Amino acid sequence: MEKRSFVTIADLSKEKILYMLDMAKEFEKNTNRKILDGKIVATLFFEPSTRTRLSFETAANRLGAKVIGFTDPKVTSSSKGETLKDTIIMVSNYADVIVMRHYLEGAARYASEISPVPIINAGDGANQHPSQTMLDLYSIYKTQGTLENLNIYMVGDLKYGRTVHSLLMAMRHFNPTFHFIAPEELRMPEEYKIYCKAHDIPFFEHTEFNEDIIADADILYMTRVQRERFTDLMEYEKVKNVYILHNSMLRKTKDNMKILHPLPRVNEIAYDVDSNPKAYYFQQAKNGLYARQAIICDVLGITLDDIK
Numbered sequence: 622m623e624k625r626s627f628v629t630i631a632d633l634s635k636e637k638i639l640y641m642l643d644m645a646k647e648f649e650k651n652t653n654r655k656i657l658d659g660k661i662v663a664t665l666f667f668e669p670s671t672r673t674r675l676s677f678e679t680a681a682n683r684l685g686a687k688v689i690g691f692t693d694p695k696v697t698s699s700s701k702g703e704t705l706k707d708t709i710i711m712v713s714n715y716a717d718v719i720v721m722r723h724y725l726e727g728a729a730r731y732a733s734e735i736s737p738v739p740i741i742n743a744g745d746g747a748n749q750h751p752s753q754t755m756l757d758l759y760s761i762y763k764t765q766g767t768l769e770n771l772n773i774y775m776v777g778d779l780k781y782g783r784t785v786h787s788l789l790m791a792m793r794h795f796n797p798t799f800h801f802i803a804p805e806e807l808r809m810p811e812e813y814k815i816y817c818k819a820h821d822i823p824f825f826e827h828t829e830f831n832e833d834i835i836a837d838a839d840i841l842y843m844t845r846v847q848r849e850r851f852t853d854l855m856e857y858e859k860v861k862n863v864y865i866l867h868n869s870m871l872r873k874t875k876d877n878m879k880i881l882h883p884l885p886r887v888n889e890i891a892y893d894v895d896s897n898p899k900a901y902y903f904q905q906a907k908n909g910l911y912a913r914q915a916i917i918c919d920v921l922g923i924t925l926d927d928i929k
């Protein structure tokens with residue numbers, strides 16, 4: 622069988638994205654399907670995680686696979702100097718698929734080129750987080766009934782936030798209009814604005830964050846300022862609380878509008894938003910289970926027909 626890794630959302634056609642969302646929908650109907658009995662899923666997390674790792678592991682367990690892996694590279698032989706290449710080759714001796722989060726941009730692509738088993742990118746530095754994007758797309762589809770023609774407002778750390786980079790690329794198929802709300806220091810990188818222009822995607826940039834700016838949003842995608850990506854923590858201190866969404870700011874928003882956040886949040890969404898029906902971030906994280914069941918199955922060659 623051809624080896625299929627899941628490294629960047631840019632590799633996925635519109636048809637493939639919609640197909641994966643159909644798979645996620647099937648898994649939401651019934652998460653417990655022992656179709657991976659006898660398979661081993663390895664989760665290699667070189668960076669901290671709560672949702673991504675636990676939802677991948679839950680996905681694997683609910684599909685009947687067994688899970689091996691680590692959550693702290695300090696307890697592995699990489700702390701003795703073992704290279705990523707050797708680590709991947711070693712783990713592929715034991716596992717049928719490798720889910721990896723790594724601090725280096727491009728690490729997942731590199732791993733996919735040397736690994737005999739499929740690699741699933743669970744986040745590579747500030748680059749991509751494609752499995753998050755699948756659950757974001759699923760959440761958008763569930764709440765809006767469509768992925769087409771939406772006004773998507775991305776707020777916060779657009780420079781280092783890999784989730785917004787992946788989501789922007791995935792949405793190219795669906796005629797979005799983007800609004801990028803960020804302080805000067807954390808603006809959407811030039812390469813992603815060039816990407817928008819190349820795909821005829823309209824975008825607007827703002828530094829103000831208030832109820833008038835967000836009034837036309839269908840999706841308000843909040844992000845955390847990524848402390849771990851700053852080399853100068855003084856710079857982080859200057860921008861860490863630059864935008865905080867309060868419930869009072871939602872008065873003028875559209876009825877269909879939903880607030881997404883990849884989580885974890887720090888201060889950027891006040892707790893008084895949680896009880897607003899427009900807050901969707903905890904359900905969004907739950908959708909990660911179904912989206913990741915679809916991803917694991919797809920890289921292992923299991924089709925929608927196999928699970929229906």
Ligand code: CP
Pocket residue numbers: 669670671672673674744753883884885
């Ligand atoms: N959204 C996300 O990647 O969360 P974790 O860092 O907890 O996995």
